[in-house]
Amino acid sequence: MRIQFVLPLLSLLIISAHDACAASCFYINSYHEGYEWSDRIQAQFARDAQDVCRTTYHYLNAKNDSVEKLKNKGVEIANLIALQQPDIVIAADDAASHYVVSPFLKNGRIPVVYVGINWDPKPYGYPMDNATGMTEMWPVEDVLSVVQHATRALQQIAIVTGSGALEQKDAEEIKKICNRNGVGLTAYFVNNFEDWKKAVINAQSADAIYLGTNQAIKNWNEAEAISWLKTHNHRFTFASLGFMNPYVMFSLSKSPEEFGHWAALLTKAILNGDQPWQIPIIPNHQFIPYYNESLLNLTPFKLPSTIQRHALKYMPKQEIAP
Numbered sequence: 001m002r003i004q005f006v007l008p009l010l011s012l013l014i015i016s017a018h019d020a021c022a023a024s025c026f027y028i029n030s031y032h033e034g035y036e037w038s039d040r041i042q043a044q045f046a047r048d049a050q051d052v053c054r055t056t057y058h059y060l061n062a063k064n065d066s067v068e069k070l071k072n073k074g075v076e077i078a079n080l081i082a083l084q085q086p087d088i089v090i091a092a093d094d095a096a097s098h099y100v101v102s103p104f105l106k107n108g109r110i111p112v113v114y115v116g117i118n119w120d121p122k123p124y125g126y127p128m129d130n131a132t133g134m135t136e137m138w139p140v141e142d143v144l145s146v147v148q149h150a151t152r153a154l155q156q157i158a159i160v161t162g163s164g165a166l167e168q169k170d171a172e173e174i175k176k177i178c179n180r181n182g183v184g185l186t187a188y189f190v191n192n193f194e195d196w197k198k199a200v201i202n203a204q205s206a207d208a209i210y211l212g213t214n215q216a217i218k219n220w221n222e223a224e225a226i227s228w229l230k231t232h233n234h235r236f237t238f239a240s241l242g243f244m245n246p247y248v249m250f251s252l253s254k255s256p257e258e259f260g261h262w263a264a265l266l267t268k269a270i271l272n273g274d275q276p277w278q279i280p281i282i283p284n285h286q287f288i289p290y291y292n293e294s295l296l297n298l299t300p301f302k303l304p305s306t307i308q309r310h311a312l313k314y315m316p317k318q319e320i321a322p
Helices: 002-021 036-049 067-084 094-105 138-151 165-182 193-205 222-232 243-246 256-271 304-310
Strands: 022-030 053-059 087-093 112-118 131-136 155-162 185-188 208-213 236-237 250-254 286-291
Touching: 002 155, 002 185, 022 036, 022 094, 036 087, 036 185, 036 243, 036 286, 053 067, 067 112, 087 094, 087 193, 094 112, 094 165, 112 165, 112 304, 131 222, 138 165, 138 208, 138 250, 155 165, 155 193, 155 304, 165 185, 185 193, 193 222, 208 243, 236 243, 243 286, 286 304
Parallel strands: 022 053, 022 087, 087 112, 112 131, 155 185, 155 208, 208 236, 236 250
Antiparallel strands: 250 286
């Protein structure tokens, strides 16, 4: 009986000693639990930083809440940071920098690592003396060459996506690059599944359709969306997010794990004594090509041979053996 009590006590002492040595990390997730993109960034960070961080996770819910609610939540999180005084703050995706870092932590004492700010971090006040990170980019011109090959005559692209501020920012940046390459672009921002289907119908006047994100689209039904696209869509479809692979013929997917891994590496470097301002801000560079044979086989579109040789084949759920 005595040994049974001693061993748990010893384990508790070891755990307490480990906790006392670990740094305090404060992770701000711009979205909500269940959003695949941010879940995967966070999970990778947790795996890679677990040996150096006691991390608390906080959510802004930017895909669902109003601007007013987000401002209030930003104040709450900033107050919590001021109370806890963590060793470092990790700000994942745009909203974390918009509502917390920029107004409350810029050039302050607490170091900040950001990941996943789309296209340009300058609007949020970066570079900062106390911050570094990884900006989220997408090689639009490379994708345009694939779409050009598939469609044979690319003059107009349509974007169909959610209606959030970030989706509009993505559309603006993609439109700039398309225009530089002589390609027109029309964007449709939708709030619910029925409007999404109407937008896809309207987008049939384009040569190709970029399907952005479905994550904030109300009443989304995966099985119905796939079946509906097979019947009603006759244009080449493509995406930049892996969770959109069921709905598009081709994607050059950004890797959320790249951001989580980089956030952990920067966290370790800063906790080991490196100064954030000494670490350059860099863009992401890992992109995974996928093709969806179940959709492509219904069309005359052909991907470049190099894509067909090196891309990963998306497997619909019903084709994956248990």
